[in-house]
Amino acid sequence: MTENDSVGHLDKLDTTLDTPPPSGSGGSTSGGNRAALLEKIEALDAEHAKAAAGGGEKYVARHKARGKLLARERIELLLDEGSPFLETQPLIGWGSDFPVGGSIITGIGVVEGVECMIVANDPTVKGGALNPYSLKRSFRAAEIAEKNGLPTINLTESGGADLPTQKDIFIPGGKGFRDLTRASARKQPTISVVFGNSTAGGAYVPGMSDYVIMVKEGAKVFLAGPPLVKMATGEDTDDESLGGAEMHSRISGSSDFLAVDEHDAIRQARRVVARLNWRKRGPLPKEIHEPDLDPEGLLDLIPTDLKEPFDPREAILRIVDGVSTSSTTGDGRSTSGDQAFDEFKPLYGSSLCVGWARLHGYEIGILANARGVLMSEEAQKAAQFIQLANQKDTPLLFLHNTTGYMVGTEYEQGGIIKHGAMMINAVSNSTVPHLTVIMGASYGAGNYGMNGRAYDPRFLFTWPSAKSAVMGPAQLAGVMEIVARESAEKKGEIFDAEGFKGVKEMVESMVEEQSLPMFLSGLGYDDGVIDPRDTRTVLGLCLSAIATKEIEGAMNFGVFRM
Structure with missing residues (x-):
């Protein structure tokens, strides 16, 4: 190929992909590539389905029996009809002992024409309690909102911290409250819609939001519930007097809007966004054309x-x-x-x-x-x-x-x-x-x-x-073998190449597993x-x-x- 041929190739690419693979072709052909990738996509879809299932059939049924909407139903009703929802980090926690998704749902959606970061607790997963992966996911959502200048809507229903893992979430968890207050200082509105329990640290989410909507006879917002109040002070009280939606709307002033039910709460959240006087400050898109290649x-x-x-x-x-x-012009000129x-x-x-x-x-x-x-x-x-x-x-x-x-x-x-x-x-x-x-x-x-x-x-x-790693599995295992061989020679010992094969195989297998996208996504190293x-x-x-x-x-x- 000459230099001029190369430039011509760059101007207009003659694709070699959208053709059937030759008969008898192997795995390196287009057909083999497609089959292998479709298999991985099928496995990916299965993992996404697990995340979307929340806490499983038993807890989903129990939640709905209480007359409540599921977290994803709340998001769907909140968004403008027909608009997309870009979920972020849906596989966080994959490969760990925690439920995939981290007991919350995060992503970008359009509400009343405004792109917002939406964070929804999933109460079907351990009552929406926050574990270390929930925390990671919520921090990333706050980072995306900050860097891109997005308002944040919290669909709140959480029992607070997952107590068995409190050592991993109590200290860093304070960053979530800091993020809310700093967003407000940057004039990035924060809205909290409280559907159910919002206890202990969870009470500070509505407490530190710019706008708060609470569902009548649903929201329960308090630093300590009746049993802990009894233990700490000897006072007998009940949920409604201590932290009910009507109390906060009429007495404490912690609620700005009282909703009669969940649908009404979502309607009011949309009205809040509609009144934000929000506008984009970045570049406007030009005319859009479909890609040249399929x-x-x-x-x-x-x-x-x-x-x-x-x-x-x-x-x-x-x-x-x-x-x-x-x-092109009428005479064919570009x-x-x-x-x-x-x-x-x-x-x-x-x-x-x-x-x-x-x-x-x-x-x-x-x-x-x-x-x-x-x-x-x-x-x-x-x-x-x-x-x-x-x-x-x-x-x-x-x-x-x-x-x-x-x-x-x-x-x-x-x-x-x-x-x-x-x-x-x-x-x-x-x-x-x-x-x-x-x-x-x-x-x-x-x-x-x-x-x-x-x-x-x-x-x-x-x-x-x-695949992402410090190097490929075979290369990493090979480097370890070279180092081990040189170390043995320096000590005057005979290197056991046969015995080292087991170590190489173990290292290659481990690095291969840790290089794969679902493993890395589970750690929160991507957005999906x-x-x-x-x-x-x-x-x-x-x-x-x-x-x-x-x-x-x-x-x-x-x-x-x-």
Whole structure:
């Protein structure tokens, strides 16, 4: 391929994915990729279904027998009809001893035309008691609300802390109250709708919210319930006198609105939002066009063996806005809108593909790994591109498929450390919003340079095909074997290679398990594992939320080691 051929390829990609696999083809073909990914998506759907089931049939039935709405029903009624709900961290707690989802539901939804962060206790899961994963999930929700300037609506019904785990939640739990008061100070409204018990620390959620709605004969808000009051003071009292909705609405003043039932409470919450005088301050989307390539082809993209490279442009052109049908003049000449993706420096540092596009009408810059490894040229190109995005206040999307920065004598002597540091410096100090999608591999410092969780992306999502770790399982086990062999030789001992096989297998198995997306999502390291076909929609919802606040790029990046 000549240089001119390469540029032509970048202008208009001839996809190789949307075709049936050849007969007798193996697992590395499009057909094999699709089958493997569909199997992972099916497993993912099963885990999401478990989270959506709350505390299970017994506790769901008991809750409904009390005449109460389920947490997800409350959310559905709160949202504008037909509008989407972007749930965040639905699999948190996966693989732990706690229920998946952390006994709360968090996500972004539209209420009276306003994008809000919604946090709903799920009382079917241990009465909505908060465990360590509930806390993690609620902190992440508060962080998303803060960074994107979103009002917060708490649908409150919780028995407070999960007492057996109080040592893990009491001290850090105070941050939740701090977040509520700081949101109010930033003029980001906080609303609490109290449906049931809101006890002990849970009482401070409505207590520290800007607007409070309580359901008559449902809400019970007190620092200590009647039994504890009896033990502490000797006073005999009852729920209603101590913390009922009417008492707080008529006597204590802790409630601003008294609702006759749950439906009325949700109606009043919508009216509160309608009166916020809320408006977006960020960029407005331009005209939206469907992608040039069918998103269904994303299922064929990721090889079953992540060591096999794939062209990220195949993903980009299935995610970003396509070419306008009106982008050519009557005589066939192209206009400025004739490319879905304008690649930057296509012939330099070609293991990293970067360029400009629109996604649901929003301008974005994209950095996508093309051949896994990052070398000096790629790092320098990325740093320049990130500076340009900040110069013109444009959000950045990072698409991961990287094994990390290149190693070896030639590359060390060529300055791979300082060039990698330059890229990480640019990522760290960039102030435009970052979005991250881990499509395939995300290993080593490549995870950092490509804006992994430690670098505070506004949103981070993972595909079911992804893996993240310090390095691949086989590489890590191999390094351990080399170190063990060298250690034995230094001591004058004979290295037992046969005996070490068991250690290698154990390490490979452990690292493989801990690299998988559901394991990492369970720890709260992403905002969700998503079906690749939903990527465009999910990112569009994120960009819309981001546009609530003004976008302002960084003025400086500190010292680049040249």
